Amino acid sequence: MTETKPLPRLTLGRQIRDALVRRIVTGELEPGERLVETKLAEVYGTSQAPVREALRELEAIGMVETRPRRGTFVRHFIQQTLRECYVVRAALEEAATRLALPAGTVPFEALEEDVAAMRTAAAASDLQAVGLASVAFHRHVIEAAGNELLKHAWESLQIEARTAVTLLAAEPDLPGVADEHQELLDVLRTGDLEAACQLTRDHQWHYADLPHDAHGRAR
Structure with a gap:
């Protein structure tokens, strides 16, 4: 049986x-609404950093x-931006798979963990920890490719933040997310x-094809 490592924790930021x-x-913060650092720091009981x-x-x-x-303001959700990210991510992760699998560098033990x-995390209904573990899984495959330019391109997509947005918006079945990665x-x-390349593409295109409403919620 695979030993379960401690659940990853998020930084305060x-x-x-x-x-x-x-x-x-959820629409609590409306498009066009101003976000004031000092007020948010007060709400969350922290410094502005x-x-x-x-x-x-x-x-x-x-x-x-x-x-x-003028400050920082909430933007209207742009579905196309999120979709484009997953399309590019699918291509990058397929490329990583094509490099890592024939080279024998896929870290299977790390992926099992x-x-x-x-x-x-799914058993604890901890959506944030599910997201972090998912990102870790895909990052391990990217790093196994041994291509720094590919890794830089992947990291530039702000994977952790976009994964958080997707999970919060789509509200997926969390055990199902784990099952998808087990299948991979x-x-x-x-x-x-x-x-492996086909499933890697399908995994990312599934999220690319999710329709969203004006707030980013999956319909």
């Missing part, structure tokens, strides 16, 4: 990020925008390159 994502997705970190991540994925001399962490792991273990 990322906890605030996810709290803001949830408020934007983690609030600033959270807003930077949200701006990087297009959920808020900073206007010179990631799936086990997802199952533990099982196919990688067979060594069937084309089957």
Whole structure:
């Protein structure tokens, strides 16, 4: 039996990020609403530094925008932006699979630990920890490719933040998320390159094809 590693924890900035994502997705924070660092710091009982970190991540994925001399504002959700991310991510992760699997560098033990962490988090209904374990799984495959340019391109997509948005918006079946990654792991273990690449593409395209409403919620 695979030993379950401790559930990953979020930094304070990322906890605030996810709290803001949830408020934007539910419509509590409306498009065009101004986000004031000092007020948010007061709401979350922290300094402005983690609030600033959270807003930077949200701006990087297009959920808020900073206007010179005016402040930071909630943007209208742009479904196409999220879809484009998953389309690009599918291509990058397929490329990583094509490099890592024939080279024999896929870290199967680490992937097993990631799936086990997802199952533990799912049993605890811990959506954030499921997201972090999912990101860790895919990052392990990316790193196994041994291509720094590919890794840089993947990281530039702000994977952790976008995964958080997707999970908060789509509200998926958490044990099902773990099952999807177990299926990916099982196919990688067979060594069937084309089957592994196909499933890798399908896994990301599933999220690319989710329709969303104006707040980003999956319909």
